[in-house]
Amino acid sequence: MAGNSIGKEFVITSFGESHGKIVGVIIDGCPAGLPLSEADVQAEVDRRIPKQPKIVSGRTEKDTVQILSGVFNSLTTGAPITMTVENRDVNSSDYEAMKDLPRPGHADFTAHIKYGGFSDYRGGGRFSGRITIALIMAGAVAKRLLNQFGVDVFAYTKAIGNVKLDKSLSFEEVRSRRYETAVRCPDKATAKKMEDAIVASRKDGDSIGGIIEIIGANVPVGVGEPLFDALDADIAKALFDLPAVKGVEFGAGFKAAALKGSENNDAFRIEKGSITTLTNNHGGILGGISSGMPLVIRIAVKPTPSIAKEQQTVALSTMENASLKVLGRHDPCVVPKAVPAAESAVAITLVDHMIRGGFIPKVMKEQA
């Protein structure tokens, strides 16, 4: 199974399965001299699962982070960093009952065909949302690197089903409040409606999707390597690599298609001696290169495939039509758990490009 690594200078390799022993990541190319502890990474991993049982799956994992290599005296050494969490609360019996019946909307069918029936189907195997922990651990390191250079990446839930956040909040409000609600929406009143929408769809034996917005603040001008490693192209790739992501847009995004040039263009102005734009329809990237305006990215997340409602499927062994009610523990909406994963996807891509562009050095500071 190839395709488990991403990046050119800051290279992330993900490994592990949902019901195997561990989920982990190796980062090759992390600059030396970055202060890093297990607690730093743990703090990010702990944000993954909202503490509201009504909106998440019943699987309870401690997800204790272990750093196995690449850190010495609480500083990165420049050698590969290996980080893992264990899978402990594993119950594979529901998957034995379903292994012949691919879940509509999930990767069961495509993985079964591609890997000749050898892929680990338990808990969705490599295609489980749990695998995003690898990205979140790498994202924790990337965010610490970015913070050293004043760059901040933060994501939040903008919509769940038809419930949309329509208030305009400052970046600081979004940044500081996004993890205060279980759905990861920085406005408490909207968050309550989103939570109710998730609970209602779960009661109905169904699931629901939503939209996540990711902001990259203080990204310097000039990050990105056109043509084929354009910053927007690489960010979109990393975000599409997250399970359940079905759309990515920057700035005005799909709405730009209906605007006139005079409406969509962002006028340049000088502000306090620097070049800026009056609006940000371009979402902080022009020609695949960061413009110095905030990155504004949105992803569309589909409803969870595994639902209790009866669905049509096929029996792989007999090649007959069949029906399926998905058993097991599933998230009624994957959006809240995908928020830190989306932050991480953008952070690791930015770090990779900032190292390539010379914005982040390979050694953070000389040690005596």
Ligand SMILES: Cc1cc2nc3c(=O)[nH]c(=O)nc-3n(C[C@H](O)[C@H](O)[C@H](O)COP(=O)(O)O)c2cc1C
């Ligand atoms: C954080 C997260 C959690 C997820 N949890 C579930 C789940 O509990 N049940 C499920 O069927 N799919 C879940 N998914 C979605 C599937 O992993 C995904 O839809 C599947 O692998 C097919 O990939 P695709 O939707 O990208 O085509 C989750 C996704 C993410 C990002």
